[in-house]
Amino acid sequence: MLDAITALVQGTRLAYSPGLRRYVFAPIVVNLLVYAAMLRVVLANFGGWLEGWMALVPAWLAWLEWLIWPLFVISLVVIVFFTFTVLTHLIAAPFYGFLAARVELVATGRPPLDDRGFMKTAVDALGRELVKLVYIAPRALLLLVVSWIPGLNLAAPLLWGLFSAWVMAIAYLDYPMDNNKVSFADMRRRLRARWWQSLSFGGCVTLVTWIPLANLFLLPGAVAGAVLMWERHYQGLVGPVQR
Secondary structure (H helix, E strand, O other): OOOHHHHHHHHHHOOOOOOOOOHHHHHHHHHHHHHHHHHHHHHHHHHHHHHHHHHHHOOOHHHHHHHHHHHHHHHHHHHHHHHHHHHHHHHHHHHHHHHHHHHHHHOOOOOOOOOOOOHHHHHHHHHHHHHHHHHHHHHHHHHHHHHOOOOOHHHHHHHHHHHHHHHHHHHHHHHHHHHHOOOOOHHHHHHHHHHHHHHHHHHHHHHHHOOOOHHHHHHHHHHHHHHHHHHHHHHOOOOOOOO
């Protein structure tokens, strides 16, 4: 976990160092626009969502309302931030992919194996994000269903937290792996092989996304930190699936 924190700190410094900071401007603007739109939707609907969830609590669990209410609030906050992250990555993916490639060149002195140029990197990164979305969406939907089942929803905040850490690991560590010709299936295998490092890094990034406004400027640092994690923990793993 300390290594994950170190990677995030070093990655943030690297992302805003001379020669690289120009590549973080576009992702920050995209994050800001998505953040503003999400905040407007949440402020307009949060109360109604919460009332709807609480209406689903059966009468025999009414005595646990003091416990269920904060759990619902936590679950709803996690879902909102999870949705924000998915939308942000879908829109900003081309810029993040290019940023990861530049960070790898600066940090290691060598370019990624797949040096496709900005336009091809942008197009391929968007396609890769759609692959991630297809992988994430049904699992998130299953957790959402669990969040509505009385009794089982008591575990929803913990499940959402673990799932968010895993999703953040996939979302960010995939940038350097995609740039180095690692397939999506092989990427997941490598993350599972280093599951503690993966969840630690993903958990730290999840916490970063929860810092209002500051997360807009810290997420490019998470991209650079993912490059450092790739170099330290995942690059040497030999996978059977390469694209």
